[in-house]
Structure formats: C-alpha cells, structure tokens
Amino acid sequence: xxxxxxxxxxxxxxxxxxxxxxxxxxxxxxxxxxxxxxxxxxxxxxxxxxxxxxxxxxxxxxxxxxxxxxxxxxxxxxxxxxxxxxxxxxxxxxxxxxxxxxxxxxxxxxxxxxxxxxxxxxxxxxxxxxxxxxxxxxxxxxxxxxxxxxxxxxxxxxxxxxxxxxxxxxxxxxxxxxxxxxxxxxxxxxxxxxxxxxxxxxxxxxxxxxxxxxxxxxxxxxxxxxxxxxxxxxxxxxxxxxxxxxxxxxxxxxxxxxxxxxxxxxxxxxxxxxxxxxxxxxxxxxxxxxxxxxxxxxxxxxxxxxxxxxxxxxxxxxxxxxxxxxxxxxxxxxxxxxxxxxxxxxxxxxxxxxxxxxxxxxxxxx
Numbered sequence: 001x002x003x004x005x006x007x008x009x010x011x012x013x014x015x016x017x018x019x020x021x022x023x024x025x026x027x028x029x030x031x032x033x034x035x036x037x038x039x040x041x042x043x044x045x046x047x048x049x050x051x052x053x054x055x056x057x058x059x060x061x062x063x064x065x066x067x068x069x070x071x072x073x074x075x076x077x078x079x080x081x082x083x084x085x086x087x088x089x090x091x092x093x094x095x096x097x098x099x100x101x102x103x104x105x106x107x108x109x110x111x112x113x114x115x116x117x118x119x120x121x122x123x124x125x126x127x128x129x130x131x132x133x134x135x136x137x138x139x140x141x142x143x144x145x146x147x148x149x150x151x152x153x154x155x156x157x158x159x160x161x162x163x164x165x166x167x168x169x170x171x172x173x174x175x176x177x178x179x180x181x182x183x184x185x186x187x188x189x190x191x192x193x194x195x196x197x198x199x200x201x202x203x204x205x206x207x208x209x210x211x212x213x214x215x216x217x218x219x220x221x222x223x224x225x226x227x228x229x230x231x232x233x234x235x236x237x238x239x240x241x242x243x244x245x246x247x248x249x250x251x252x253x254x255x256x257x258x259x260x261x262x263x264x265x266x267x268x269x270x271x272x273x274x275x276x277x278x279x280x281x282x283x284x285x286x287x288x289x290x291x292x293x294x295x296x297x298x299x300x301x302x303x304x305x306x307x308x309x310x311x312x313x314x315x316x317x318x319x320x321x322x323x324x325x326x327x328x329x330x331x332x333x334x335x336x337x338x339x340x341x342x343x344x345x346x347x348x349x350x351x352x353x354x355x356x357x358x359x360x361x362x363x364x365x366x
Contacts, residue, residue, distance in 0.1 A: 001027055002053055009045050020045040022052065035149060048146050061147060063106060064099025067091060070145065071138045082233045082246055087134065094118060094131045095138075103142060108152045111135045115159045125161040132158050168348060169310035170318040176200060182305035189304075190297050191273045192281035192289060194266055196315065201263040203319035203337050206312040207231050208253075210289050211245055212280035217267060222259045224267070226338065229253070232291050243290060250340040257336060317349075324349050 005023040012019050020037035035052065039045035072091070076084050097114050098106060111132075118128055132153070139151040171179065179200075183193050195209060207229035216225045228245045235242050248254055259267060270281055277286050283293070295312055302309040316337070323333045334345040 003028060004053060005032055007049060009042055009049075011042075018042050018045045020049050022049055024053075037146065038144060052146055061103045062099065063101050063103050064096060066103050066142060066147060067095075067099070067138060071141050074141065076237065080246060081235060081242070081244065082231050085233045085236060086130070088236045090130045090134045094127075095134045098135075104148050106139075106152055108156050111153055112156070112159075119159055119162055122163050123161065124163055124166075128159050128161055168317045168321075169314040170321050171200070171307070171310060171314055175305075175307045176318065178305040178307050179301065182301055186301065186304050189301055190284070190289075192270070192294070193297060193301055194270055194273070195281050196298060196301065198263060198266050198270070199312075199315040200319055201260065201266070202257050203316050203323075204257065205229065205316060206291055206294060207246070208248075210281070210291065210294065213278050214271060214280060215278070216280070217271075219264070219267065219271075222264050223256050224259060226253065226255050226257060230288055230291070243288070248338065250338070252335075252340045253338040255335065255338050320345070320349050 003025045005025065007020065007022045009018060009020045011017075018039050018041055020039070022035045022037070023032050024035070025032055037045050037048045037052075039048060072088065075087055079087070094114060098110055101110065115128060115131060118131060136151065136153045139148065139153060142148045143151060179196060183197055186193070198204075199206070199209060202224070204226065208226050210230035211228035212224065212226075216227065218224075226248070229248055230243065231246045232241060232243045234240070267280075274280070274282050279286075279288055281289055283289050298312055299309045301307075320333055320337055323336070324330070330345050330349075331342050333349070334342045337345065339345050
C-alpha cells in the first residue's frame with residue numbers, strides 16, 4: 001500500500017512539458033521513496049500520479065507483454081513501415097529473450113548478457129547497436145508510461161563488434177567497361193538494363209532509381225530530383241510483403257543530382273524506350289520494377305559479361321570511390337550521395353593505403 005507524503009506538479013524550464021514529483025512510503029515503511037512523472041499537460045501528469053497511487057508498480061507486467069501491447073503499437077504509428085519491420089525483427093530475433101522477465105526487475109546485466117552473446121557470435125556493429133537501442137528506447141518509453149522508475153541501461157555504453165570492418169565492394173574500371181558493352185549487346189535482357197549505367201554515373205540508390213518519374217527530370221537544365229525511394233518490405237502486422245514509395249532515409253536524401261553528358265544521353269534513351277509510362281523505367285507490364293527483379297537483372301547482366309556480381313549497391317560505391325580518387329572534395333561527394341553528414345562519407349570511402357601510411361612515417365626523423 002502506498003502512502004503519499006508530498007506531491008508537486010510544475011512546468012519545466014523550457015515550458016514544453018510538465019513534471020511531477022511524488023514522495024511516498026510503501027506498507028508504512030520508514031524510508032521515503034521518490035518518483036518523477038512527465039507529461040504533456042498538468043492533467044496528464046496528475047493522471048499518471050493518480051494511477052501510480054492507486055495501483056503502484058505492476059510487478060506482474062512482463063517485458064514481452066509490454067513490448068507487444070504498448071511499445072510496438074506505439075512505434076508502428078510514429079515510424080515508417082520499413083523502419084518498423086527492422087525494429088520488429090530486432091525484437092523477434094534478439095530482444096525477445098527478456099520477454100518473460102518482469103519489467104521492473106530487468107537489470108543492465110540481463111541486457112548485456114544478450115549483447116555479449118551476439119558479440120561472441122560475430123554479429124556486426126550495426127546489429128549490436130540496433131539491439132542496444134531497442135532495449136534503451138523501450139525502457140525510456142516504459143518510464144514515460146509509469147511502469148518503471150529508471151532505465152537499467154542509463155550510462156551503459158554500447159558494445160563493439162568483434163568482426164573486422166567489412167570492406168566496401170566496387171566494380172573496377174574493367175568491370176564497368178564490360179557492363180557498358182553488355183548493356184548494348186545483350187538484347188535478351190530487360191530494356192531497363194541501361195539504367196545500370198545511369199546508376200554508375202549518378203550514385204543513386206537502387207530504390208531511388210526505381211522511384212523516379214519522368215517529371216523528376218529537368219532535361220533542359222540536366223538534373224534529376226531525388227524525392228522518394230521504392231521499397232519492398234514485409235508488413236509483420238498484416239503478414240504480407242508490400243511495395244511502396246517511401247521517403248528518403250534522412251532529409252539529406254532529398255537532393256538534386258546533376259547529369260553529365262553521358263548520363264543525360266542515357267536518360268534520354270530511357271525516356272524513348274518507355275514512351276507510354278510516367279515512370280523513368282518500367283516492367284513489361286508498365287508497372288514499377290521491383291527491387292528483387294532489378295537485382296536479378298543485374299546478376300544476369302554480370303554473368304553474361306563475365307563480371308563478378310557484387311550487388312546493386314556496389315554501383316553507388318563505385319561512383320563515390322571514383323570521385324574521391326579523382327580529388328573531388330568529400331563534402332561535394334557527400335551531397336551527391338545524400339549522406340546526412342560528411343563523416344559517413346569519410347568513414348566509408350576515405351582510407352589511407354599502406355603507401356600513404358609509409359609516406360606519413362617518413363616525416364618522422366630521429
């Protein structure tokens with residue numbers, strides 16, 4: 001039983017939210033406990049305080065029930081379907097190991113045990129970060145809902161991966177020359193095969209290419225606007241895969257990409273190849289090309305050209321790598337790629353080789 005000693009509700013300094021402070025004892029114990037509440041209004045905070053006084057902590061609330069009944073439905077309404085699908089997968093494959101734990105009893109050691117197991121199994125830094133962020137964000141949401149007092153991962157750093165950083169894959173100049181020749185030679189492949197060359201000349205992501213409409217082009221000024229990405233994701237709530245136009249990953253994804261003479265010529269060619277559709281490239285039925293079908297086309301093109309298939313994203317890596325090696329400023333490359341910050345471009349594409357390191361050490365004289 002909770003006995004209230006004192007309670008206070010006030011607006012925080014920024015004026016954007018309300019806070020509540022409740023001092024209380026449990027079962028007439030001598031020690032006084034304190035709990036803080038947050039809300040969008042005074043009424044919201046008072047309601048949370050009243051619920052806590054009436055029911056206290058629900059020690060029977062399991063982490064899995066909280067995730068499935070509260071956290072995932074909340075996230076489904078505030079993030080994109082593609083992001084939600086990845087979030088759901090992170091819980092299903094990793095974080096659900098805590099589903100039978102009572103939410104208030106979860107400690108940092110429970111989460112770290114799962115993350116260390118992932119680390120030992122060789123999961124990437126990205127996978128480890130996703131699992132950590134799922135735990136951290138779900139605990140913060142549980143605090144907002146009044147289920148727990150504090151985040152068990154507060155001040156606990158993320159874990160590193162034991163896997164070496166994966167090198168990016170690029171198509172060599174010889175590969176590109178073979179692909180170029182193959183696009184004009186192998187007529188048994190879909191007409192949209194020429195767009196592979198467009199990817200190599202613009203650095204667009206595959207989804208961005210597939211989302212392009214003819215109205216996104218200004219051929220007189222020779223540029224294309226990137227506004228959407230065409231994705232194919234699994235809707236876990238409805239149990240089916242859906243294709244959809246999605247917004248770019250970050251605000252930097254909205255951008256204008258200029259076309260050089262060769263990219264302009266290829267764009268004009270594709271316009272002529274698809275005169276009766278609003279899409280830049282299309283399937284035989286006149287619909288948008290699905291990512292998996294585009295991937296199959298590129299695989300067949302590589303096989304016919306005698307080129308090792310390195311994935312669609314390697315066209316983007318090849319574009320960026322050639323620009324960096326040609327001395328184009330990193331900030332310019334980042335803007336062309338639509339990266340959120342220059343550091344992403346630096347980490348991915350700018351690496352000193354052994355000769356650079358030797359040259360640096362030659363400056364050291366003892």
